[in-house]
Amino acid sequence: MTTTVGLVVNPAAGRDIRRLTGGASVSNNYAKRRTAGCVLAGLTLCDDVEVLVMPDSSGLADRIVSDAPSELDVGFVDMPVTASGQDSRTAAAHFEEHADAVVVLGGDGTTRDVAHSIGDVPVVSISTGTNNVVPTPIDGTVAGEAAGLVATGLVPADEATIRHGTIVVDVERDTGTSTIHGLATVGVLDRAFIGTRAILDPEDIVGGVVSRASPAEIGLSGIAGGLVTHRPDDPGGVGFQLAREGASGTRVRGITVPGTLSDVQVADYQVLDDGEAYTFEVPRGVVSVDGEREHEVKDGVVRLRPVSDGPRLVQIDSVLERAANEGYFRD
Amino acid sequence: MLTIRSFDTKAGDLFADGELPGFVHLYVGEEAVGVGACSALEENDYITSTHRGHGHCIAKGLDPNVMMAELYGKAGGYCNGKGGSMHIADVDAGMLGANGIVGAGPPLATGAALTSVLKGEDTVALAFFGDGAVAQGQVHEAINIAATWNLPAIFVVENNQYGEATPVEKQHNVQNLSETAEAYNIPGFTVDGMDITAVYEAVKEARKRAANGEGPTFIEAETYRYHGHFEGDQQPYRTKEDVDIWKDRDAIETFKGRLVEAGVITEDEFDEMKAEIDQQIDDAVVEAKEAPYPDPSEAYEDMYSATVPEISQFSSQMRADGGEDR
Numbered sequence: 001m002t003t004t005v006g007l008v009v010n011p012a013a014g015r016d017i018r019r020l021t022g023g024a025s026v027s028n029n030y031a032k033r034r035t036a037g038c039v040l041a042g043l044t045l046c047d048d049v050e051v052l053v054m055p056d057s058s059g060l061a062d063r064i065v066s067d068a069p070s071e072l073d074v075g076f077v078d079m080p081v082t083a084s085g086q087d088s089r090t091a092a093a094h095f096e097e098h099a100d101a102v103v104v105l106g107g108d109g110t111t112r113d114v115a116h117s118i119g120d121v122p123v124v125s126i127s128t129g130t131n132n133v134v135p136t137p138i139d140g141t142v143a144g145e146a147a148g149l150v151a152t153g154l155v156p157a158d159e160a161t162i163r164h165g166t167i168v169v170d171v172e173r174d175t176g177t178s179t180i181h182g183l184a185t186v187g188v189l190d191r192a193f194i195g196t197r198a199i200l201d202p203e204d205i206v207g208g209v210v211s212r213a214s215p216a217e218i219g220l221s222g223i224a225g226g227l228v229t230h231r232p233d234d235p236g237g238v239g240f241q242l243a244r245e246g247a248s249g250t251r252v253r254g255i256t257v258p259g260t261l262s263d264v265q266v267a268d269y270q271v272l273d274d275g276e277a278y279t280f281e282v283p284r285g286v287v288s289v290d291g292e293r294e295h296e297v298k299d300g301v302v303r304l305r306p307v308s309d310g311p312r313l314v315q316i317d318s319v320l321e322r323a324a325n326e327g328y329f330r331d
Numbered sequence: 332m333l334t335i336r337s338f339d340t341k342a343g344d345l346f347a348d349g350e351l352p353g354f355v356h357l358y359v360g361e362e363a364v365g366v367g368a369c370s371a372l373e374e375n376d377y378i379t380s381t382h383r384g385h386g387h388c389i390a391k392g393l394d395p396n397v398m399m400a401e402l403y404g405k406a407g408g409y410c411n412g413k414g415g416s417m418h419i420a421d422v423d424a425g426m427l428g429a430n431g432i433v434g435a436g437p438p439l440a441t442g443a444a445l446t447s448v449l450k451g452e453d454t455v456a457l458a459f460f461g462d463g464a465v466a467q468g469q470v471h472e473a474i475n476i477a478a479t480w481n482l483p484a485i486f487v488v489e490n491n492q493y494g495e496a497t498p499v500e501k502q503h504n505v506q507n508l509s510e511t512a513e514a515y516n517i518p519g520f521t522v523d524g525m526d527i528t529a530v531y532e533a534v535k536e537a538r539k540r541a542a543n544g545e546g547p548t549f550i551e552a553e554t555y556r557y558h559g560h561f562e563g564d565q566q567p568y569r570t571k572e573d574v575d576i577w578k579d580r581d582a583i584e585t586f587k588g589r590l591v592e593a594g595v596i597t598e599d600e601f602d603e604m605k606a607e608i609d610q611q612i613d614d615a616v617v618e619a620k621e622a623p624y625p626d627p628s629e630a631y632e633d634m635y636s637a638t639v640p641e642i643s644q645f646s647s648q649m650r651a652d653g654g655e656d657r
Binding site: 015016057058060195298299 | 500505509510513518519520521522526528529531532536537548576589592593594
């Protein structure tokens with residue numbers, strides 16, 4: 001029986017202003033193509049695997065398919081291309097029905113776009129974006145092997161994936177409530193506009209909720225991680241609010257963007273249960289989602305709830321170690 | 332942005348009516364790039380422009396009345412009526428010229444940035460150029476030397492998706508034109524050119540960097556021109572639906588929506604402002620139509636800063652021949 005693996009490569013990831021304002025590295029499309037080629041090579045580890053690639057308008061997917069290993073059956077998802085984040089969501093919705101595993105090359109934003117439409121299909125997320133919290137910086141060949149082993153069932157998905165949390169954002173205003181979704185981090189910023197989307201100045205951060213917290217991470221999850229460790233598959237999350245305008249609080253040192261160590265004063269933090277809300281009253285500000293300014297708010301209440309309904313993320317090392325322990329790599 | 336939209340929409344109408352001499356290339360749809368970028372500059376900073384330059388001129392503070400006179404070829408225009416749409420310049424305002432040559436702006440900006448360093452000034456030079464120009468040799472030379480000499484320059488690519496009739500993906504082997512910055516070892520990134528706040532913030536950061544002596548920055552602003560490459564372009568290379576996708580993200584409408592939402596402006600105030608601007612442009616047209624043409628005896632003036640004997644000779648001869656006839 002043929003196994004299907006989906007491949008989402010975001011051509012736009014890794015090109016924003018953080019190449020100027022932070023120490024973020026550049027991820028060009030040549031590098032993405034090479035990484036995707038490695039993923040496909042890794043997938044040849046398993047037999048009878050077909051790969052469906054998300055199409056794009058840049059020619060990136062075309063080249064990935066045309067350069068694919070001959071022993072692999074590689075084609076495109078039949079879908080409209082909008083050259084926006086919608087493409088990742090559309091492809092994920094297709095993969096929820098038709099794929100046994102999905103490999104995502106992008107950042108937190110791309111992984112989030114896939115996560116919200118992918119259902120229970122296991123996701124291998126590789127970092128090509130900026131300041132990433134969720135995706136793993138790992139060689140594509142290794143990731144491809146892991147995706148193949150899980151997709152074919154040689155390593156059971158239940159034993160090699162974790163369920164990542166998410167964050168539901170309700171923005172309540174006199175005119176009504178709008179809801180958006182985050183994966184790892186949602187912040188409230190003291191900025192009027194979305195602008196270049198990047199979080200440029202740590203002093204803009206009012207607070208936020210994270211579904212994971214570790215001092216080894218960058219951005220809001222790193223700040224929260226200076227207070228308490230919260231694993232990605234722990235239920236609930238961490239909410240925190242920074243002290244404003246010289247007020248005192250608990251001093252936390254965190255990495256806000258690559259290359260920048262910041263001292264922040266935390267006025268309040270709470271470990272939140274699954275579904276428990278942490279609320280901000282926002283006269284004027286911006287909600288950031290997974291590291292990008294996303295939603296402008298005027299005179300609103302922003303209610304953030306960590307929810308344990310995220311994607312099943314493949315633990316790459318666990319998959320390969322388990323396969324090795326079962327002798328898969330030996331004669 | 333409204334002034335640019337009104338000016339260029341009117342220019343398109345006037346050209347269609349046969350009112351304007353020469354060609355016009357309109358900036359409608361791309362307003363957020365010019366306005367966002369120029370708003371982030373200081374008054375003494377320099378810009379260079381392109382054949383699609385009306386928006387850059389207005390964003391840098393040039394007078395639409397004087398610009399309209401130039402489009403009509405009248406003596407009161409920025410080039411005394413002798414330049415037309417593609418050559419409007421006002422050095423005193425830091426506008427070093429629209430330019431009929433694709434990719435000719437960046438070398439001027441590099442020169443202006445070098446001048447700033449040599450004179451010990453704190454000005455920055457910003458070059459606007461199009462996606463097609465990115466493949467021009469002189470653009471490469473200009474960015475390379477600005478990067479190598481660490482000059483206070485900002486290179487802003489207005490990626491409006493087409494070099495004349497050729498889609499950007501058929502011109503370049505990179506998805507994001509900002510990737511080309513890596514060749515010069517300078518920062519390059521891409522912003523939403525339909526969002527004035529994104530362009531403003533990007534150029535503000537780039538200017539800060541340039542002024543701090545950290546060298547040039549390469550910014551790609553993704554945008555779209557609603558009109559053809561030139562007025563009269565039949566645009567067989569795209570469909571109405573292609574254009575509508577971008578019009579749905581129109582920079583003026585979306586920014587207005589955000590300002591109304593934030594309570595900064597009301598719909599009525601916006602309409603009132605737009606009506607005032609449209610009237611200003613209508614008045615500029617009336618004024619330009621009634622204004623005099625340059626005197627034929629001035630035909631050989633304003634060409635070189637130094638006296639050129641051959642030109643003086645032609646000029647004298649024409650006057651002697653009674654060259655008032657046009």
